[in-house]
Amino acid sequence: MMTSTAIRIAELVPAVPPVPVAEVVEATSHWWAGFILWFPLISLVLCGLCAAFRVRSKLPAWITIGSLACSFVLTILLGNAEDVPERILLFEWISMEWLGGSFVANFALYIDSLTILWMSFVTGLGTLIALYASEYMEPDVGKGYTRFFSGVSIFLFAMGCLVMGDNLLMLYLGWEGVGFASYWLIGYYYRRPEAVAAAKKAFIVNRIGDLGLALAVYLIWATFGTVQYNELMTIIQSGDFSEVYEGWSVKAIPYLLMLAAFGKSAQLPLYVWLPDAMEGPTPVSALIHAATMVTAGIYLIARMYPFFLLEPASLHLVAWVGGLTALLAATIGMAQYDIKRIFAYSTVSQLGFMFLGLGVLTTYGAAYHVFTHAFFKAVLFLTAGAVMHGFAGQLDLRKLSGLRRMKGWRIVAWTMFVGCICLAGFPFTSGYFSKDAILAEAFVTQGPGFQVLGWLAIFTAFLTAYYTFRVWCRVCAGPVHYEPGDELHDDDHHDDHHDDHHDDHHGEHGFHPHAPRFAINFVLVVISVGALLAAVPYFMPNEVEGIKGGWVADMVHGSSAASGIPGHPDHPGSLSDSAHGDGHAHHGTILGMDPHSAMYYISGVVGGVGLLLAFWLHLWRRQDADRLRSWLLSRAWIRWLPVAMENKWYVDEVYHALVRAPLWLLGHVFHAFDRYIVDGLLVDGTSRLPRLLGRWFQPLQNGLLQSYAVTMAGGAVLIVLMMVLMMQFFQGGAVQ
Amino acid sequence: MMLQLASTFSQLSLSQYLVLSSLLFVIGLVGFLTRRNLIVMFLCTELMFQAAAIAFVAFGRYWFDFSGQVFVIFILTVAAAEAALALALVVLLYRRRSTLNADDWMELCE
Numbered sequence: 001m002m003t004s005t006a007i008r009i010a011e012l013v014p015a016v017p018p019v020p021v022a023e024v025v026e027a028t029s030h031w032w033a034g035f036i037l038w039f040p041l042i043s044l045v046l047c048g049l050c051a052a053f054r055v056r057s058k059l060p061a062w063i064t065i066g067s068l069a070c071s072f073v074l075t076i077l078l079g080n081a082e083d084v085p086e087r088i089l090l091f092e093w094i095s096m097e098w099l100g101g102s103f104v105a106n107f108a109l110y111i112d113s114l115t116i117l118w119m120s121f122v123t124g125l126g127t128l129i130a131l132y133a134s135e136y137m138e139p140d141v142g143k144g145y146t147r148f149f150s151g152v153s154i155f156l157f158a159m160g161c162l163v164m165g166d167n168l169l170m171l172y173l174g175w176e177g178v179g180f181a182s183y184w185l186i187g188y189y190y191r192r193p194e195a196v197a198a199a200k201k202a203f204i205v206n207r208i209g210d211l212g213l214a215l216a217v218y219l220i221w222a223t224f225g226t227v228q229y230n231e232l233m234t235i236i237q238s239g240d241f242s243e244v245y246e247g248w249s250v251k252a253i254p255y256l257l258m259l260a261a262f263g264k265s266a267q268l269p270l271y272v273w274l275p276d277a278m279e280g281p282t283p284v285s286a287l288i289h290a291a292t293m294v295t296a297g298i299y300l301i302a303r304m305y306p307f308f309l310l311e312p313a314s315l316h317l318v319a320w321v322g323g324l325t326a327l328l329a330a331t332i333g334m335a336q337y338d339i340k341r342i343f344a345y346s347t348v349s350q351l352g353f354m355f356l357g358l359g360v361l362t363t364y365g366a367a368y369h370v371f372t373h374a375f376f377k378a379v380l381f382l383t384a385g386a387v388m389h390g391f392a393g394q395l396d397l398r399k400l401s402g403l404r405r406m407k408g409w410r411i412v413a414w415t416m417f418v419g420c421i422c423l424a425g426f427p428f429t430s431g432y433f434s435k436d437a438i439l440a441e442a443f444v445t446q447g448p449g450f451q452v453l454g455w456l457a458i459f460t461a462f463l464t465a466y467y468t469f470r471v472w473c474r475v476c477a478g479p480v481h482y483e484p485g486d487e488l489h490d491d492d493h494h495d496d497h498h499d500d501h502h503d504d505h506h507g508e509h510g511f512h513p514h515a516p517r518f519a520i521n522f523v524l525v526v527i528s529v530g531a532l533l534a535a536v537p538y539f540m541p542n543e544v545e546g547i548k549g550g551w552v553a554d555m556v557h558g559s560s561a562a563s564g565i566p567g568h569p570d571h572p573g574s575l576s577d578s579a580h581g582d583g584h585a586h587h588g589t590i591l592g593m594d595p596h597s598a599m600y601y602i603s604g605v606v607g608g609v610g611l612l613l614a615f616w617l618h619l620w621r622r623q624d625a626d627r628l629r630s631w632l633l634s635r636a637w638i639r640w641l642p643v644a645m646e647n648k649w650y651v652d653e654v655y656h657a658l659v660r661a662p663l664w665l666l667g668h669v670f671h672a673f674d675r676y677i678v679d680g681l682l683v684d685g686t687s688r689l690p691r692l693l694g695r696w697f698q699p700l701q702n703g704l705l706q707s708y709a710v711t712m713a714g715g716a717v718l719i720v721l722m723m724v725l726m727m728q729f730f731q732g733g734a735v736q
Numbered sequence: 737m738m739l740q741l742a743s744t745f746s747q748l749s750l751s752q753y754l755v756l757s758s759l760l761f762v763i764g765l766v767g768f769l770t771r772r773n774l775i776v777m778f779l780c781t782e783l784m785f786q787a788a789a790i791a792f793v794a795f796g797r798y799w800f801d802f803s804g805q806v807f808v809i810f811i812l813t814v815a816a817a818e819a820a821l822a823l824a825l826v827v828l829l830y831r832r833r834s835t836l837n838a839d840d841w842m843e844l845c846e
Contacts, residue, residue, distance in 0.1 A: 701845050702842070702845060703841070703843060703844060703845030704838075704839065705838045706768070706769050706772075706838065709765075709768055709769055710769060713765060713769075
């Protein structure tokens with residue numbers, strides 16, 4: 001029943017012939033690529049030694065920054081050296097063969113352009129954020145400093161395994177590793193119950209996704225007999241697997257992979273852990289929960305894209321889940337007051353856009369959005385962290401204002417502005433191009449309700465522009481006004497702190513926000529420049545004929561995700577290009593125009609309107625925002641909307657009622673069973689039996705010598721009688 | 737054949753020895769159960785020992801087997817050792833309470 005894959009792909013993407021998988025090269029000349037992985041591991045070991053020798057300096061930070069920088073340099077060198085997919089064997093890990101089968105999962109690297117694309121921003125941002133953290137985590141020097149940097153190191157190692165691994169088992173190792181590192185770092189402030197609860201929540205919710213991945217890996221091996229990417233892609237290209245398990249396993253694999261991706265990348269059923277993960281230190285939020293780890297789900301689907309193309313319905317599901325998550329998270333983000341939470345919801349929302357991109361057959365758009373998002377979301381989180389660091393943990397946007405007019409805070413304010421315009425998709429920023437690549441494709445690709453989905457995504461883009469600039473206008477613009485937060489690193493102004501409670505809210509009595517110093521400012525500037533420059537690859541000339549979209553498109557094209565690049569002539573990158581062949585029956589339109597051209601105007605206008613709305617409500621006429629709010633709350637028919645949005649659509653409460661409460665109840669039932677049936681009846685019951693017997697026979701132990709003698713004599717008589725009777729019985733039987 | 741040979745060596749039959757042995761045993765047992773004096777009770781146990789010894793000798797003689805007599809030697813040895821031990825215990829107990837009544841030592845059961 002399974003037709004050749006080549007035909008399937010051709011049906012979906014008419015203009016591009018299926019990309020033949022390049023023959024993998026067993027490279028020995030790039031043996032040093034392994035050090036991209038080993039450097040973070042070395043750093044982990046050295047940090048451990050620092051902890052063992054009670055180093056009370058910033059040494060662990062410098063070790064981590066140094067080794068991550070080495071990894072980054074090696075990644076760039078590898079990117080320059082690599083032109084065809086190659087496999088670099090580090091050591092033999094699992095290699096079993098038997099009659100008619102094998103299981104090979106060596107500790108090897110699979111280096112193709114997708115790997116390079118991912119590793120370049122993972123290691124690059126990792127280095128910069130570690131540098132940022134060296135200043136941010138300053139109050140913890142000698143306390144949790146080494147713990148923090150060991151966590152960062154192990155995260156980078158695990159992420160490297162995930163992205164660079166040559167097989168699904170290494171990917172699984174990295175997948176679990178980043179989950180563990182995430183748990184470790186979310187729970188960094190382990191004295192705070194919220195942080196511990198958030199760490200547990202993240203870990204447990206991720207387990208659901210991990211289950212999907214484990215099952216998918218197993219099914220893939222059972223169906224195809226290998227877990228190595230190159231062999232898998234070759235088999236899929238050949239289409240020579242159709243009858244295995246009557247084809248159902250091939251249909252099930254994409255859904256299981258999807259479950260894994262939705263868990264790790266915080267999509268609709270499983271996104272609830274990500275906003276809570278903001279309890280971790282801010283550099284962690286920037287590195288793990290915005291730029292790198294949460295994009296692992298996108299990577300997984302992009303890497304396994306041929307599997308999804310075998311089952312187009314799975315891609316439709318990916319698109320819808322992504323689109324709806326984007327909308328839901330954006331509506332929640334609009335109504336929150338905690339800056340980090342807003343950015344967290346915006347991360348969920350942007351990840352939704354990426355999944356939408358994967359679903360509407362533009363792996364290029366998804367990968368490009370991952371790339372740009374990594375930069376501008378990292379900037380946003382890092383600026384939020386700088387604010388939090390300087391204002392004693394204050395993150396409420398109602399209690400901060402006018403940052404850009406304060407001495408020492410201008411860099412923070414303007415780098416945040418850069419992050420905001422990119423996130424909002426303001427014309428000619430990086431976010432604008434990457435988001436358009438996805439939005440337009442929703443109208444190009446045929447699928448169930450993709451037109452509706454496209455409009456929903458455009459509406460989401462409008463909300464994104466609004467809530468992003470809501471933060472900036474409130475925090476960075478307007479009159480100067482601030483209140484300090486209540487904790488975290490109250491190092492030098494502990495006394496002032498108490499005074500604040502007596503004094504008025506203005507916080508200028510005794511409280512001096514300490515502005516970020518060199519490391520934080522430097523990193524902010526570098527990453528925000530990176531966020532702006534992330535638009536450049538879009539205009540770079542393509543090496544590959546027939547596709548557009550610049551360097552990133554090339555990178556995606558050279559990998560297993562290639563089949564997801566629609567290559568029709570008027571693909572992104574050409575504002576002027578209007579001549580598009582109507583020959584493709586699949587080619588949709590939007591408002592009678594080619595989607596790619598139209599989207600530049602639509603999303604530019606939508607982003608601009610959202611931005612102006614934010615400026616109006618949160619900068620120019622702030623009282624209008626309050627008036628709007630009270631108007632909404634006073635009308636019964638609309639009241640539910642802001643309330644529900646502020647309460648995150650009660651998703652946590654629904655999960656509590658549907659999942660946690662039943663599990664809690666079940667736990668108590670099991671506890672009762674254990675307590676009363678297992679312990680009470682079986683264990684204690686067994687011990688109570690001899691006691692009961694003892695109580696029956698206790699009267700015999702009365703201390704009267706003669707009564708013992710009687711018992712003994714009686715017993716002896718009984719035994720003798722029994723023996724006599726038995727002898728008679730057996731002898732009688734023998735006689736007869 | 738064996739029975740006839742046995743009866744030529746002895747006027748008394750095996751059953752008579754056994755009756756004697758049983759009588760001695762029962763006397764010892766009843767004495768042990770009814771008397772409260774520790775020394776008398778001890779003597780009763782000796783009686784029971786001797787009842788067993790007689791039964792051994794009788795059977796040994798009956799079957800022309802010397803094991804019965806060997807056992808008796810053992811019983812005598814054990815009885816002698818046991819007598820020394822038991823009398824020593826009785827003396828100790830008497831020194832504590834100056835009584836020989838077994839019922840006065842009920843609390844030893846605890």
